[in-house]
Amino acid sequence: MSESRIIRAADRTHWRGEGLYTRQSMPFTGKFDLGANAHGQLLVHNDDLVDPGAGVDRHFHRDAEIITWVITGEVRHDDSSGATGVVRAGQVQAMSAGTGVNHREQNPRATRTVARVIQMWLPPNEPGGEPEYRTADVPLDGRGLVLVASGIAGHSPAVGINNDAAALHAARLGAGGAVTLPAAPYGHLFVVTGAVTVDGAVLTEGDALRTVGGGEQSVRAEEDGTEILFWEMRAQAVSAL
Incomplete structure (x- = not known):
């Protein structure tokens, strides 16, 4: 039997810090059990606005798959190993935290643009391993439903992730355009714009x-420039990060 639940934008957890405004589809700020609040494999889904010159200072991650999808602007990161990089609008980054990494994420002041960033966390298949970043361009216009990130066998995503029960799809549609979302034991559809x-x-x-036990679903855009993200997930997360 299928189930579905709509989470309206206004009902998300909203948190504002210095130069950072985050809207959380799953409770994240404070002492929350991420596993208890997970939907499928999705533990965190933050929609962040980051002022130029602001961001998140150096912090620690371990045993997490973190996917960063940039809508506007850019995010620069550096970590304790000396690695640096940048993720811009139209790109995706997957970070495997592995045995642990201290990193920092900032919107450079020189951009003079507020960055909008969707960041999503999932558990890895297995703990451990070397920390790793993977970044790829992901063109969407006129391409229908695009496979952005996945660890599911047989998939060919823009970036691979170390979670064999989850795949992230995206689409950008004009008014009246439609895509069919794949059937998923657990689904999470998010409207980025439009x-x-x-x-x-x-x-x-x-x-x-959010859906449980859902079959294929048709999604039709009502406005030009509509963008969606859809997580197709095969199992429920059993532990928090």
Whole structure:
């Protein structure tokens, strides 16, 4: 039996810090059990606005798969190993934290642009391993549903992740355009921009639809420039990070 739940943009957890405004589809700020609040494999889904010259100071991650999707602007990172990099709009980055990494993420002041960043966390298949970053360009216009990140066998994503029960898809559509989302034991549809109709419900920017036991779903864009992210997940996470 399938189930679905809509999380409206206004109902997300909102948190504002110095130069950073985050909207959280899963409770994240404070002492939350990420596993208990997970949907499928998705433990964290933050929609962040980062002022030029602001960001997140150096902090520690371990045994996490972290996917960063940039909507506007860019994010620069550096870590304790000396590695540096940048993720710009139109790109995705997957970070495997492995045995542990201290890193910093900033929107450079020189951009003079507020960065909008969707960051999503999942557990890895197995703990440990060397920390690693993978970044790729992901063109969306006119391409239908694009496989952005996945660890599912047989998939050919833009970036691979160390989680064999999860895949991230994206699409950018004009008004009236439609895509079919794959069947998923656990699904998480997020409207990045614009508006869509799915199963008779209208979702607008910042809204999410969570499904359990869902079959294929048709998603139709109601506005030009509509962008969606969809997590296809094969199992429920059993532990927190």
